[in-house]
Amino acid sequence: MSALFVLALMTAGAAGWGGLILKALKVEGAWHLPLAFTLGIGGLGWLYFLPPAAALVGWPFFALLAAAGLPGLWFLRSARMDCQPATPWTWCLWLIGLFIMAVDLAEALAPPSDADSLAYHFAIPAQMLAEGRLVFVPRAADGAIPLLQQMTYLGALVLGGEQALTLWCMVSGWAGPWLAYAVARRWLERDWALGLAIALLCLPAQLYGAGTGQVESRMAAFTLAAALGLVASQAGRDWRGAVLAGLAAGFAMASKYPGLLIVFLCGLALLAQRNGLTKAVAFSLAALAAGSQWYVWNWINTGDPVFPMLYGLVPYRPGVAWDETAQAAFRHWAGAIEAPLSRGLDDLVSYPLMATFRPHPAIDSGRTGLGILPLLLAPFALAGAFVHRRGLAGSPLLIFAGLVLGFTLLWFFFGASQRVRHYLPVMALLLIPMLVAALRCGSVRPVIAAALAATILIQTAGQALFLRPFAQRILAGQSRDDFLVANVPLAFAALAANRDLPAEARLVINQRQWLYLIERPTWFVTPTQQAVVTLRRDELGPARVLEQLRSIGATHALGMIGEMEAFARLGCLKPLTIYEGPAPPASRTLGPSGAETVTVDLAAIDYDCLDRK
Amino acid sequence: MAPLPELASVMRKRLTALAAWAWVILGLALYLWQFKDIAGTLITRWLA
Numbered sequence: 001m002s003a004l005f006v007l008a009l010m011t012a013g014a015a016g017w018g019g020l021i022l023k024a025l026k027v028e029g030a031w032h033l034p035l036a037f038t039l040g041i042g043g044l045g046w047l048y049f050l051p052p053a054a055a056l057v058g059w060p061f062f063a064l065l066a067a068a069g070l071p072g073l074w075f076l077r078s079a080r081m082d083c084q085p086a087t088p089w090t091w092c093l094w095l096i097g098l099f100i101m102a103v104d105l106a107e108a109l110a111p112p113s114d115a116d117s118l119a120y121h122f123a124i125p126a127q128m129l130a131e132g133r134l135v136f137v138p139r140a141a142d143g144a145i146p147l148l149q150q151m152t153y154l155g156a157l158v159l160g161g162e163q164a165l166t167l168w169c170m171v172s173g174w175a176g177p178w179l180a181y182a183v184a185r186r187w188l189e190r191d192w193a194l195g196l197a198i199a200l201l202c203l204p205a206q207l208y209g210a211g212t213g214q215v216e217s218r219m220a221a222f223t224l225a226a227a228l229g230l231v232a233s234q235a236g237r238d239w240r241g242a243v244l245a246g247l248a249a250g251f252a253m254a255s256k257y258p259g260l261l262i263v264f265l266c267g268l269a270l271l272a273q274r275n276g277l278t279k280a281v282a283f284s285l286a287a288l289a290a291g292s293q294w295y296v297w298n299w300i301n302t303g304d305p306v307f308p309m310l311y312g313l314v315p316y317r318p319g320v321a322w323d324e325t326a327q328a329a330f331r332h333w334a335g336a337i338e339a340p341l342s343r344g345l346d347d348l349v350s351y352p353l354m355a356t357f358r359p360h361p362a363i364d365s366g367r368t369g370l371g372i373l374p375l376l377l378a379p380f381a382l383a384g385a386f387v388h389r390r391g392l393a394g395s396p397l398l399i400f401a402g403l404v405l406g407f408t409l410l411w412f413f414f415g416a417s418q419r420v421r422h423y424l425p426v427m428a429l430l431l432i433p434m435l436v437a438a439l440r441c442g443s444v445r446p447v448i449a450a451a452l453a454a455t456i457l458i459q460t461a462g463q464a465l466f467l468r469p470f471a472q473r474i475l476a477g478q479s480r481d482d483f484l485v486a487n488v489p490l491a492f493a494a495l496a497a498n499r500d501l502p503a504e505a506r507l508v509i510n511q512r513q514w515l516y517l518i519e520r521p522t523w524f525v526t527p528t529q530q531a532v533v534t535l536r537r538d539e540l541g542p543a544r545v546l547e548q549l550r551s552i553g554a555t556h557a558l559g560m561i562g563e564m565e566a567f568a569r570l571g572c573l574k575p576l577t578i579y580e581g582p583a584p585p586a587s588r589t590l591g592p593s594g595a596e597t598v599t600v601d602l603a604a605i606d607y608d609c610l611d612r613k
Numbered sequence: 614m615a616p617l618p619e620l621a622s623v624m625r626k627r628l629t630a631l632a633a634w635a636w637v638i639l640g641l642a643l644y645l646w647q648f649k650d651i652a653g654t655l656i657t658r659w660l661a
Contacts, residue, residue: 357643372644376637443626447633454641465655 006160007167012073013066014040020072025240027232031182033079038175038221042251048151049293052134062155082190089191093198096460100202103463106470107211108170111480113487114212119512121213125154126516136301138321140330140529144307146294148254149215173210176221177201180428187436195452196435199373200428202459205421207466208368215255216424222252223262223425227403230269231396239282242270246286253291257306258422263287265406269399326531333528338417348412355420365420370427371459376451381434384441397433404430492581493600494518497558508554510563523552535564542570543610550607559600572609576602
């Protein structure tokens with residue numbers, strides 16, 4: 001099917017499914033359409049679990065599930081357009097918004113090049129498609145994880161191939177800012193709401209992740225939808241708002257482990273409402289229905305629903321390749337790479353300043369941060385909230401602020417990763433109340449307008465820089481392979497291996513971005529995230545490692561001779577060829593740094609090597 | 614000449630506005646400072 005048709009089908013199907021959910025819950029509001037689309041993304045991801053679970057990965061199943069949502073579009077027909085007259089500022093903002101969306105389109109037209117997407121967001125759906133069934137990847141942190149959003153990627157991949165996949169990421173990535181605009185309109189005039197939505201749309205973390213397979217931007221939309229459910233629940237006496245919150249929070253929980261924090265916080269917020277217990281029960285049931293499938297899947301495969309976080313606390317199933325050594329290596333790696341900074345109370349206060357002005361390299365803030373707007377608005381928002389403190393009680397904005405505060409504390413002190421982009425799911429919930437409060441702070445509107453405009457201009461300039469490789473691809477007419485070689489570290493070796501290896505080859509590799517690119521079954525032998533093949537444990541001896549390699553059916557090793565030196569000396573690795581290509585670019589955005597080249601070896605595994613000794 | 618309370622009010626408003634502008638300008642300048650290396654790289658490449 002053509003990629004554009006698939007995009008239209010999945011987008012309309014998602015909106016339709018969302019329309020059905022909203023109709024069932026009798027939810028009304030100006031944010032009807034973006035809320036329906038957001039819920040529909042989650043609904044589609046939930047439904048797309050079923051075909052691979054039944055080993056039915058043919059396109060008709062995915063097409064039917066998307067098409068089944070289309071009747072729900074009927075319930076969205078009353079969605080109103082924003083009728084406030086346009087001002088010159090409206091047109092300016094629209095122009096900037098269109099530019100940002102054009103950059104997103106240029107990215108979506110290019111092959112995927114983001115490392116995490118190539119390693120698992122897209123690689124796992126591609127593996128499921130190749131094997132025709134639901135696949136459990138026994139890799140901590142990026143394999144055995146909640147995969148709701150990745151199931152929508154699987155649907156796009158099955159229906160329309162890689163192009164449909166990247167286009168779907170683009171459109172679904174817009175859901176969060178779109179919903180934020182609709183929600184902000186309740187309190188703000190159109191230009192302010194539009195400015196806020198555009199500031200969110202070009203936020204570095206959104207720009208970095210929304211067009212790729214990264215889940216945070218779509219999770220931000222789910223989180224905002226969950227907050228709207230809390231608001232609806234507070235306004236009504238029955239359970240419907242709680243169910244809406246439960247579904248949306250469940251989708252967040254099925255997107256990534258930090259979604260569990262959203263579920264916990266929403267549950268607490270509901271308990272604090274009138275008829276809280278009934279609402280909390282309805283919420284919990286909805287969240288479990290929407291979000292538990294991947295936890296059950298993990299539990300079925302390992303015995304640990306949040307593998308490997310409960311290692312030592314719950315019994316693991318026999319045969320699960322994980323032990324004390326693997327756990328210790330994983331903990332050490334996760335601590336050193338994902339959360340290297342201290343977590344005291346003073347760090348909590350200094351973190352926003354550090355992340356904004358002088359970011360630690362480990363938190364990826366310069367390139368994928370959250371911009372300057374929250375800090376610029378902070379004093380005005382605090383002053384505005386103080387001046388209008390009497391009107392705060394019962395305000396939905398207080399619910400938003402409470403969720404943000406709770407998420408901040410839990411994420412800061414207990415979150416697995418300190419990368420600042422993991423805070424993206426609550427950014428809209430943070431910025432909406434901040435801007436509303438700041439605009440109520442006396443006569444500083446021109447200053448706030450200047451702050452918002454400067455933020456948008458700076459972020460749009462960043463977007464223009466980000467455009468470089470994608471524009472170059474279009475202007476120079478680069479092929480898929482040329483683009484990948486220029487923008488993905490060591491992609492040349494994966495593409496060459498695709499040409500040279502027999503169809504039945506199975507590889508072991510040590511570069512995770514090759515997982516999507518290599519068109520053969522491939523095993524990433526990371527020493528810290530999996531324990532199925534343990535090359536670096538000398539005490540096991542070569543015979544045991546050969547047994548491990550045999551268990552996964554490995555026939556070849558790409559770029560592994562250095563890593564498997566002892567093996568190579570024993571004659572267990574037979575060098576076949578050496579590929580030469582450009583050294584990894586210093587920065588994907590800034591492009592290649594020089595003309596250096598590197599080499600990657602391809603070797604065949606000889607299982608008889610020890611017998612001959 | 615304006616009466617003293619009115620003058621104080623005007624002064625307070627002006628000082629508030631001044632502080633607000635200073636906060637925003639300083640914040641933007643500090644934020645942009647971290648990208649000086651990237652800007653330097655780009656300018657060097659363009660000049661080359």
